[in-house]
Amino acid sequence: MSEQAGERPLPAPAPAVNPETAEFWAATAAGRLLLKRCLNCGSVIWYPRAICPECSSLDTEWFAASGRGRVYSYTINYRPEGAYQDCAPLVLAYVELDEGPRMMTNIVGAGEADLAVGLPVEVEFHDTGEGSALPRFRPAAS
Amino acid sequence: MTIRGKAHIAGAYEHPDRKIPGKSIAQVHAEVALGALADAGLSLSDVDAYFCASDAPGFGPISMADYLGLRRLRYVDSTETGGSSYLVHVGHAAAAIAAGKCRVALITLAGLPRSQRMPRTSASALAPEAAFEQPFGPTTVSMYALAARRHMYEYGTTSAQLAAIKVAASRHAQHNPNAMLRTPVTVEEVLESPMISDPLHRLDCCVISDGGGALVVVAPEVARDLPRQTVKVLGHGESPKLADNGRIDLTYTGAVWSGPRAFEEAGVSTGDVDYVSIYDSFTITVLQTIEDLGFCEKGKGGAFVADGCLEAPHGRLPFNTDGGGLCNNHPVNRGGMTKVIEAVRQLRGEANGPVQVPDCEIALAHGNGGSLGTRSAAATLILGREDA
Numbered sequence: 218m219s220e221q222a223g224e225r226p227l228p229a230p231a232p233a234v235n236p237e238t239a240e241f242w243a244a245t246a247a248g249r250l251l252l253k254r255c256l257n258c259g260s261v262i263w264y265p266r267a268i269c270p271e272c273s274s275l276d277t278e279w280f281a282a283s284g285r286g287r288v289y290s291y292t293i294n295y296r297p298e299g300a301y302q303d304c305a306p307l308v309l310a311y312v313e314l315d316e317g318p319r320m321m322t323n324i325v326g327a328g329e330a331d332l333a334v335g336l337p338v339e340v341e342f343h344d345t346g347e348g349s350a351l352p353r354f355r356p357a358a359s
Numbered sequence: 360m361t362i363r364g365k366a367h368i369a370g371a372y373e374h375p376d377r378k379i380p381g382k383s384i385a386q387v388h389a390e391v392a393l394g395a396l397a398d399a400g401l402s403l404s405d406v407d408a409y410f411c412a413s414d415a416p417g418f419g420p421i422s423m424a425d426y427l428g429l430r431r432l433r434y435v436d437s438t439e440t441g442g443s444s445y446l447v448h449v450g451h452a453a454a455a456i457a458a459g460k461c462r463v464a465l466i467t468l469a470g471l472p473r474s475q476r477m478p479r480t481s482a483s484a485l486a487p488e489a490a491f492e493q494p495f496g497p498t499t500v501s502m503y504a505l506a507a508r509r510h511m512y513e514y515g516t517t518s519a520q521l522a523a524i525k526v527a528a529s530r531h532a533q534h535n536p537n538a539m540l541r542t543p544v545t546v547e548e549v550l551e552s553p554m555i556s557d558p559l560h561r562l563d564c565c566v567i568s569d570g571g572g573a574l575v576v577v578a579p580e581v582a583r584d585l586p587r588q589t590v591k592v593l594g595h596g597e598s599p600k601l602a603d604n605g606r607i608d609l610t611y612t613g614a615v616w617s618g619p620r621a622f623e624e625a626g627v628s629t630g631d632v633d634y635v636s637i638y639d640s641f642t643i644t645v646l647q648t649i650e651d652l653g654f655c656e657k658g659k660g661g662a663f664v665a666d667g668c669l670e671a672p673h674g675r676l677p678f679n680t681d682g683g684g685l686c687n688n689h690p691v692n693r694g695g696m697t698k699v700i701e702a703v704r705q706l707r708g709e710a711n712g713p714v715q716v717p718d719c720e721i722a723l724a725h726g727n728g729g730s731l732g733t734r735s736a737a738a739t740l741i742l743g744r745e746d747a
Contacts, residue, residue: 263491296498321492353495
């Protein structure tokens, strides 16, 4: 690779926000990663939704995640599309959060030699300019 | 109730072209419909059930039924599970026929992704998961690359092992005059092809083609009166695989459930299968599916495919003898239809000569729609020769 994957600033396309997810995205704009928890069975819920897919309860609450996790899988995409078509190579990943769920994201600040399954990472937020920010991850400082 | 032996595939037709300028999508649906019905010895006026997925333009199954003049319909189904839709349709058609709801079911697939821009649908943008995935730029290839990476991590699978799947497909495609890619390739050529989304190279990916195909599924009493050899539907299984509340596991597919259901209904096991059509959007799709269907131990797929065992006619598990999606045809980015069609050819003894499996009695066709390990739909069919 001529350039290190993930070193250039990436665009931050705004997600479609709806009443069910507005609180999640408002929190990202303030630099916080929220998860949902089921108040009936205690399960962590991902992606955020109004129903617990474990026990069908509609009684859920938001809580702040640690923002830390490990890379579950990653790929260096040399042919990204859409908003990212000029951003090759783009690192797409699933990160397993310390709270359990595996979420889709991008890894930034890591070259091909740094990337590995199991790599400890921490969240950072990239402002979309529309009242939300994308939770992306970079190698953990320590 | 079981569908075993209660429906036959009487007609199968693959559009011969891979680039079709100057025609509409509906027109190509009509061409493949007529092709499959002619193959069966039937006509549009015999059809009383119509099945299609979202590649059919218009209002569910209704617009195409109207376009084709299907005036006798008493059963329609537009189940959409991506590339596996058409295997699901065969299973649903067999169940409907077994229940006496219809006698002659037509299934069509057609589209023009090379000649025209694919129509953009808003459905995926409105999906509840979309906001938590789409902003990060997932592409189809990169989603499958994530699965390949994790399989490599857990089981030591290598790029050279994945490449062996493409090599076998290319050796089959050289005998198919309609295949898009007819030149055999080597493992080295796969590994030297450009990296698209690490670890998947260009030659790990299927072709993009215009075209389509169609099937005609009929009741046994209809099959008896037809001039052509038909193929028995012996078993069917379908299984959505979900992201499951963040417990995504990229190392297996819904075939772990659809396979056993189909085998049980058919009353056969992996050792009875003479030929397999395995969904091959990417090489990793084939490798995981072969493991999940039980043809080898989980995680041992790499070693299993690396010794030429997929090559017809004499490999242990001859697969995709038309060249598959990797070399022949992947119409509308949906490979399920052509998987069934090649299985029908094998059971009729009508595959291309050098790749015809001798005395092919039992075949399996498998489709996978959606993203391999994340959110997908698997479908398995077990088919038997008419005298099976």
